[in-house]
Amino acid sequence: MLTLSTALSLALAATALNVNTITSKYFGNDAPWYRDRIPLFETDQTVLQDVYYYRWGVFRAHQRDLGAEGYLTTEFLNDVSWQKSPWALLIDASNFHLREGRWSRDRRFTSDYGNFLFGPNGIQNQFSESLADGVWQVYLVDGVADDATSHLSAMQSFFQGWNSTTLGVGGYDSRKGLYWIQPLTDATEYTISSIDATNGTDGFTGGYSFRPSINSYQYANARAIAQLAELTGDTAVADQYNAYADTLQRLVQADLWNSTFSHFIDRYEVSNEYVTYWDFIRGRELVGYVPWAHDLPDDNATYAAAWSHVLDSDKLAGTHGLRTNEPSYQYYMVQYRYEGTHPECQWNGPAWPYQTTQVLTALANLLDHYPKSAATGVINQADYTQILLQYARLHYNPARGGILDVEEDYYADTGSPIVGLTRSPHYFHSGFVDVILSGFVGLRPRADNVLEVNPQADGGTVSYFRAERLLYHGHEVAVQWDATGSHYGKAGLYVEVDGTTVASASKLTRLTANIPRAAPPTVDRPIAVSVQLGTTTEYPAGSVSVAGADADDVHAAIDGRVWFYPETDVANGWDSPAGNGTEIWYQIDFGSATQTGRAEVAFFANATQGYAVPTSYRIEQLDGDSWTAVSNATYDKPLANGITNASWQTAQTSQVRLVFTPTKGEKVRLVEWKVFSS
Known part of the structure; x- marks a missing residue:
């Protein structure tokens, strides 16, 4: 007999x-690359859907393969002088990277990234950071305790590193019990204080x-360390870091809340002829919402x-x-810094995706689990949705013909990018992905065995949405909303686990279900x-x-970075001359005998720019003093703007060559050539 729940599950499976x-x-x-790695999402708010998938493309482009050191997430596509080289490491946005990556169905990216950030080549105090919290946030989705707790010692070292009094750009003031920092080191140069x-x-x-x-x-790092320590049974460390967090929570609310501005704002740590230690700055800044992004403030009408x-x-x-910051500030949008004639980054008024993400995360937290604050009606879900839609529209770059291209900062009153340098695209x-899945869709990651959706x-704005293939605590989760039933054939909110409906409601509201934890892939x-x-x-x-090839371009073809954006200022890889019927090769010298047996080749193609895949290609290896074709090779047809796979009988060699023939009159751009041992 077909039960109602079975019939409902079958109906939802059809959607x-x-x-x-x-x-x-x-x-x-x-x-x-994406099919087995990303959750799917659709909605009648097509700008959210389109930007959601665009942002997965951004995520993919910034996964840098470091070979034996695994993957690292980059901030800029192009190298910049202030990164930690040769890895291209910047940690100011790492919490965003980890929160985005926690929704990837392939845990390698967040696992490798955590290993790198807290490993021997990681870097402390490069910028203010919430790295421990980022790893904790990953654990809340994947549930893999061993990955997260393996970094506990390094996390404590990072936390205590900010207690130094000799950093010069940030530190701890024992007189006030609070941390201070230079805005530049907070990744926010040209603020009111500076x-x-x-x-x-x-x-x-x-x-x-x-x-x-x-x-x-x-505060967030201390809570994360305490919670991870509890997973290992180390109550002493848990108590120590919970005490740190409790103190910070009390002092931030007591000392950084300004009742005149009704906002969390800076106090000066510096004294000079213009400003005085412990005085408040003279205006509101968007950074004042960051405490809610980490659940620091108490739930009351005053803070709301x-x-x-x-x-x-x-x-x-x-x-x-x-x-x-606000137009009333004396130096609002005054441009101080340029690269040539191009404006450089400032935080004295421009709209920044960085802090917009923090605001949306903070607001989702407030609306989800600050009932007294939400009850004031100061702000609601309609406001949240409009801010999210505004943020999504900011991704369309009018300076580049309206293409999807998230850049550094924007004119808040026009939506046009400000900086727009070659490093910016x-x-x-x-x-964005995390904002959609944990906020808009409302899957609220938890440490216990409860699936919560809110x-x-x-x-009143959103007619329908569906998110599926969400890998959560080892289970396949889907969340579906249809206001009228006209899109999916069934009105209401539904939550599915492993293909079975576990909770439903007629309206958008909080739903929970108990699910046993399962091992992820x-x-x-x-x-x-x-x-x-x-x-x-x-x-x-x-x-x-x-002859005469640029060394940087040659290096770019084996630097572990893959993207296919057509913008010329972020061209990636080495370009051959236009084809004239002759073969060209790209050679890799390993320095010693190395086993090889498989390759992934990324070719860029763009007819307007004169690039096409080669008409043919093969792989050769150095055998003694002679170059010979690899044995028993299987070659995929050359694929434009994707991955071309090749495999062969494994062999030891010190050098390999990719030999190819460009199409007549067309160049070949070799974006990346990865060689694997098997």
Whole structure:
């Protein structure tokens, strides 16, 4: 007999999204990379859907393969002078990277990234950070305790590192029990504190202050360390770090809340002829919402009043984005810094995806589990949805013909990018996937065996959405909303686990279900033996048959980075000359005998720019003093803007060559050539 629950599950199964159709639509020939790695999402709010998949493309582009060191997530596509080389490490946005990556069905990226951040080549105090919290947030989704707890010792070292009094750019003030930082080291140069500390003449450096940001990050890190310690049974460490967190929570609320502004704002740590130690800065900044992003404030109407400012067009609400401070500030949008004639990054008013992500995360927290604050009606789900839609629209770049391209900062009143340098396109300095899945869709990650869903999507705006293939605590989860039943054939909110409906409601509301924890899929870690971290790294080393080739471009074809964006300022790889019927080769010297047996080749193609895949290719190996074709080879047809696979009988060799013939009159761009041992 067909029961009601079985019939409902069958009906919902019929609404499942088609992974092949969707990934092919959004990713073209590169779709195979995404098919088993990302959750699917659709909604009648198509701007959210389109940006959601675009942001998975950004995530993919910023996964840098380091070979034996695993994967690292980068911030810029192009190298910048202030990264830690040769890995291209910047940690200011790492919490966003980890929160985005926790929804990938392939745990390798977050697992490897955590290993790197807290490993021997990680870096402390490069910027303010919430790395321990980021790893904890990953654990809340994947449930793999061993990955997270393995970093406990390093996490404590990072936390205690901020207690130094000799850093010069940040530290701990024992007189106040709070952390201070230079805004530049907080990744937010040209704030009120740094500008006013120079009497309005500059603000790139200096302006040391007790900020809501670093104190919230340290609070979140302390809570994460305590919770991870509890998983290992180390109650002493748990008690120690919970005590740190309790103290920070009390002092941030007592000392950084300004009743005149009804906002969390900076106090100066520096004294000079213009500013005085412990004085408040003279205005509101968007950074004042960061405490809610980490659940620091108490739930009351006093603190909830701060959320009115983000809706006020005279304060922090711009027409096209959230302002980082208010137009009433004396130096609002005054441009101090340039690269040539191009404006450089500043935080004295521009809209930044970085802090917009923090605001949306904070607001989802407030609406989800701050009942007294939500009950004030200062801000609601309709406001959340409109801010999210505004943020999504900011991803369309009018300076590049309206393409999807998230950049560094924007004019809040026009939506146009401000900086727009060659380093700026497809900038991974913010989040979006996590905002959609944990906020809009409302899957609220938890440490216990409860699946909780509480969508913050506004039912008066959003007609339908569905998210599926969410790998949560080892289970396949889907969340579906249809206001009228006209899209999916069934009205209401439904939560599915492993294909079975476990909870439902007629409206957008909180739903919970008990689910036993299951082991997630194991991590597959093939190691590319071909990756050269930097041009000065001796081996592996690339060379080409074309005289006068640029060394940086040659290196780019084996640097572990893959993307196919057509914008010329983020071109990636080595370009051959236009084809004339002759063969060209790209050679990798491993420096010693190395086993090889498989390759992934990424070719870029763009007819307008004169690039096409080669007409043919093969792989050769150095055998003694002679080059010979690899044995028993299987070659995929060359694929444009995707991965071309090749395999052969494993063999030991010190050098390999990719030999190819460009199409007549067309160049070949070799984006990346990865070689594996098997």
